[in-house]
Amino acid sequence: MPSQHKKNGELESLGQRLSNVKAKGAKSPPDNKVISSANMGWRMILELVVGMLLGILLGLGLDYLFDTRPVFLIIMALFGFAGGVRAMMRTAKELDK
Template structure:
């Protein structure tokens, strides 16, 4: 009888496991041609969301206070500004990521 597992068999098993792990590793992520379109849709969505949020808040405040176009115009413009700011942040992020991948 032996006192423990056979070291040669354990080393062989570890080598087989390491080979299987390497075979199952995912390959490098490839950029698809749709990535620019996805970035564009993301920016459009951010702009529209800002506009709708500003419009909704302005309309709600106008209905609550009885001052129909004042808050609607102010908050719609603020929503537009927020949407443009979010778009610019996304464009910066995409440009930074592209610069890192091309270096």
């Protein structure tokens, strides 16, 4: 059957083209990785800053409660910074996996 034969040939060429496209698609992941590492960078920066801000706000709040203006502000800002670094390190560990 000639038509059947022709169809098989078409199918084969389609398979060939498909695998070509797939081979091309396999090269795309590095591009994806660039985006995700940039995202990771932003995430870490944000965590660092937010940690410090949270600490400062906590310190201000505690000072307001106990009327000890700079004491808790200083202590909690340092704790906040440490917390931010901790959150950042956790993100970095995630990157390692």
